[in-house]
Amino acid sequence: MIQLTEVHKYFGHNHVLKDISLTVQTGEKLVVIGPSGSGKSTLIRCMNLLEKPTSGKVVVDGVEITAHNAPVAKVRQQVAMVFQQFNLYPHKTVLENLTLAPIIVGGVAKEEAEESGMKYLDRVGLRAKANAFPSQLSGGQQQRVAIARALNMRPKIMLFDEPTSALDPEMIQEVLDVMVDLAHEGITMVVVTHEMGFARQVADRVIFMDEGEIVEQGTPEHFFINPNHDRTKLFLSKILR
Amino acid sequence: MVGPFAGFKWLALFANWKVFAEGFLTTLLASSLSLCLALVLGIIFGVLGSTHFKFPKAINRVYVEFIQNTPLVIQVFFLFNGLPHMGIMLPVLAVGVLGVGIYHGAYIAEVIRAGIQSIHRGQMEAALSQGFNYVGAMRYIILPQAARVVLPPLANQAVNLIKNTSVMALIAGGDLMYRADSWSSETLHYGPTYVVVGLLYLSLCFPLANLVRYLEKRAEVSA
Amino acid sequence: MKKVSLIGLVLLLMLSLVLVGCSSTPATTQSKEPADLKAIKDRGVLKVGVKIDVPKFGYKDPKTNQIDGFEIDLARAIAKKILGDEKKIDLQAVTAKTRGPLLDSGEIDLVAATFTITEERKQTYNFSDPYFVDYVGLLVKKDAKIAGLKDLNGKKIGVAQSATSKKAIQEAADKLGIKVEFLEFATYPEIKAALDSGRVQCFSVDKSILFGYLDDSTVILPDNFTSQNYGLASKKGNDALAKLINDTVNEMKSNGELDKLITKWGLK
Ligand SMILES: Nc1ncnc2c1ncn2[C@@H]1O[C@H](COP(=O)(O)OP(=O)(O)OP(=O)(O)O)[C@@H](O)[C@H]1O
Numbered sequence: 001m002i003q004l005t006e007v008h009k010y011f012g013h014n015h016v017l018k019d020i021s022l023t024v025q026t027g028e029k030l031v032v033i034g035p036s037g038s039g040k041s042t043l044i045r046c047m048n049l050l051e052k053p054t055s056g057k058v059v060v061d062g063v064e065i066t067a068h069n070a071p072v073a074k075v076r077q078q079v080a081m082v083f084q085q086f087n088l089y090p091h092k093t094v095l096e097n098l099t100l101a102p103i104i105v106g107g108v109a110k111e112e113a114e115e116s117g118m119k120y121l122d123r124v125g126l127r128a129k130a131n132a133f134p135s136q137l138s139g140g141q142q143q144r145v146a147i148a149r150a151l152n153m154r155p156k157i158m159l160f161d162e163p164t165s166a167l168d169p170e171m172i173q174e175v176l177d178v179m180v181d182l183a184h185e186g187i188t189m190v191v192v193t194h195e196m197g198f199a200r201q202v203a204d205r206v207i208f209m210d211e212g213e214i215v216e217q218g219t220p221e222h223f224f225i226n227p228n229h230d231r232t233k234l235f236l237s238k239i240l241r
Numbered sequence: 242m243v244g245p246f247a248g249f250k251w252l253a254l255f256a257n258w259k260v261f262a263e264g265f266l267t268t269l270l271a272s273s274l275s276l277c278l279a280l281v282l283g284i285i286f287g288v289l290g291s292t293h294f295k296f297p298k299a300i301n302r303v304y305v306e307f308i309q310n311t312p313l314v315i316q317v318f319f320l321f322n323g324l325p326h327m328g329i330m331l332p333v334l335a336v337g338v339l340g341v342g343i344y345h346g347a348y349i350a351e352v353i354r355a356g357i358q359s360i361h362r363g364q365m366e367a368a369l370s371q372g373f374n375y376v377g378a379m380r381y382i383i384l385p386q387a388a389r390v391v392l393p394p395l396a397n398q399a400v401n402l403i404k405n406t407s408v409m410a411l412i413a414g415g416d417l418m419y420r421a422d423s424w425s426s427e428t429l430h431y432g433p434t435y436v437v438v439g440l441l442y443l444s445l446c447f448p449l450a451n452l453v454r455y456l457e458k459r460a461e462v463s464a
Numbered sequence: 465m466k467k468v469s470l471i472g473l474v475l476l477l478m479l480s481l482v483l484v485g486c487s488s489t490p491a492t493t494q495s496k497e498p499a500d501l502k503a504i505k506d507r508g509v510l511k512v513g514v515k516i517d518v519p520k521f522g523y524k525d526p527k528t529n530q531i532d533g534f535e536i537d538l539a540r541a542i543a544k545k546i547l548g549d550e551k552k553i554d555l556q557a558v559t560a561k562t563r564g565p566l567l568d569s570g571e572i573d574l575v576a577a578t579f580t581i582t583e584e585r586k587q588t589y590n591f592s593d594p595y596f597v598d599y600v601g602l603l604v605k606k607d608a609k610i611a612g613l614k615d616l617n618g619k620k621i622g623v624a625q626s627a628t629s630k631k632a633i634q635e636a637a638d639k640l641g642i643k644v645e646f647l648e649f650a651t652y653p654e655i656k657a658a659l660d661s662g663r664v665q666c667f668s669v670d671k672s673i674l675f676g677y678l679d680d681s682t683v684i685l686p687d688n689f690t691s692q693n694y695g696l697a698s699k700k701g702n703d704a705l706a707k708l709i710n711d712t713v714n715e716m717k718s719n720g721e722l723d724k725l726i727t728k729w730g731l732k
């Protein structure tokens with residue numbers, strides 16, 4: 001469970017998050033949509049403290065990570081993140097990308113980490129690429145490796161920040177398929193995306209952000225059938241062409 | 242007439258080869274120790290300089306600016322003749338290693354800082370998001386990647402470092418250059434002396450330059 | 465490692481060129497005037513390498529920028545002999561390290577710079593008969609309780625590179641059965657700094673030079689070691705010049721000129 005209470009974030013004078021209070025339930029699939037610059041990334045990055053809120057509280061599974069001296073690194077092991085630019089470790093093989101953090105941070109035995117790593121590579125359909133380097137893979141493959149890397153941490157929560165928007169169109173689906181597959185498990189997911197098909201398929205709730213505020217939230221159907229706000233309608237009309 | 246390279250001078254030189262062998266070993270020892278020191282200092286201060294926090298950055302700047310903007314000779318001279326006045330009498334080898342190590346540490350810190358900053362910040366974020374702390378992220382994710390970028394300039398530093406151990410000649414450090422100065426000024430056979438000593442320095446620096454070229458190529462293949 | 469051998473080859477080639485270039489004798493002119501002296505006369509000035517940091521011998525006064533001393537006067541006498549005018553000299557500062565190469569390259573005709581004559585050095589340069597005899601001395605700190613060489617057992621002695629004092633002291637130490645260690649420095653001020661900082665317990669060079677570094681905290685011991693004969697050095701091959709220099713020195717010795725200079729500079 002993730003709880004944000006009255007979170008504000010400033011970059012200099014730029015007020016990027018304005019008094020956000022939000023609770024993501026355990027097992028919930030939350031999709032965040034909104035125009036560019038509305039603060040979606042900043043919001044999701046506050047959930048694992050990659051961005052430190054200027055004020056307000058963030059609590060993850062009962063631990064207040066915004067508190068002074070909070071065990072942030074410990075919490076982050078439970079909160080995996082998948083980035084728009086994949087951010088795989090280019091100097092490591094695919095399998096090493098999966099096993100590095102579990103071995104060093106999680107204290108898992110090497111064999112065990114490799115075994116589970118191969119299992120997750122299998123799951124994203126890339127078992128054969130275990131010994132390749134990231135630069136030898138396509139964008140879609142890299143992102144699938146990134147997801148497998150996140151999974152190999154055995155996280156309770158997964159954060160996705162526009163995982164498909166850096167991909168060529170023909171590769172988007174292979175990544176979404178993996179994510180849909182994941183969603184059928186009990187894991188908590190927060191996904192920033194404009195893939196409304198995906199939202200409709202898996203989301204328990206969708207929130208629409210604009211100018212640092214949560215303008216509207218509801219089920220995917222609510223957003224497709226009758227969104228309340230004009231700003232929401234305008235935004236949806238642009239992405240649902 | 243007797244030229245600077247007259248035959249009997251060469252014979253005298255080879256008869257005294259032990260003088261130069263000892264100097265060569267001292268230079269080798271001083272070079273390797275000061276290279277280790279320079280790398281450690283360079284990494285620590287380079288990392289400090291690449292952070293976004295004011296205090297470590299300030300420490301990095303003070304070190305780098307102070308060392309880079311004063312002559313090595315003065316730094317070494319201070320360690321040799323200044324410290325004893327404060328009651329610290331370091332052995333001359335330690336003076337050479339410290340002096341050259343600290344001096345090149347400042348240059349290596351700059352090389353490393355630039356190397357770290359050339360690594361996309363997404364790498365640090367990915368590492369942090371996986372639960373690495375800052376030091377772990379540096380050690381396992383950032384520095385190994387930066388190492389590739391910094392290898393060529395680092396090699397340059399290593400080569401310069403070896404050559405700069407010759408400042409030890411100024412403080413009777415017993416290194417190759419000291420032996421050369423001492424022997425050649427005593428016998429006046431400076432011609433063969435400096436040719437041979439030059440070749441000995443070349444034999445240290447040249448393979449190093451080649452090794453790095455090789456490593457560079459290998460890194461390119463796996464990148 | 466093909467490259468290495470290639471570089472080695474190139475270096476050898478360069479070397480052999482240098483060797484050949486140096487061993488070929490310079491063309492002698494037909495006139496009865498020897499080539500070496502003629503070159504100086506044609507130039508109209510005698511180029512002399514001198515010390516600028518040894519008071520009384522060759523010293524550049526920082527206030528006037530004038531170089532003066534016993535050896536400068538000596539050089540003037542040689543200039544007068546060759547060119548008929550003692551003002552026609554061009555003084556160049558040399559150190560122990562540079563005087564050899566400067567002679568070889570022809571940058572200077574003559575070295576008058578507390579250059580000690582040794583058998584080994586005579587193989588390389590022409591030396592005149594001695595114009596001054598000095599002794600190696602020891603400068604120590606007053607509070608070090610050192611009265612003579614034997615008190616320096618196990619201590620470090622700072623000497624100048626290229627100086628013969630190391631050999632002299634070593635021989636004396638061997639006779640006394642004591643052990644000393646030598647640290648060599650390129651310049652005298654560096655040795656003095658090392659004495660002050662305690663890096664060495666003794667500063668040992670020719671006495672005439674030591675006097676320039678005597679101060680309130682230091683003392684020169686009465687010991688004298690192996691005589692150091694200073695000679696005027698010139699390049700081998702310039703034999704007419706060497707003969708003229710030697711004749712001049714001996715002439716000055718016999719007619720009392722040399723003693724006059726020594727007295728003038730307070731060296732006795
Ligand atoms: N590190 C930063 N420093 C300064 N300003 C930042 C930083 N990160 C984000 N911002 C600013 O904060 C605002 C919100 O950015 P954010 O990346 O959260 O938006 P977003 O909704 O994710 O946009 P996009 O769809 O383009 O990714 C923008 O104005 C952006 O310029």
Ligand SMILES: [Mg+2]
Nearest residue numbers: 040041042162
């Ligand atoms: Mg974003």
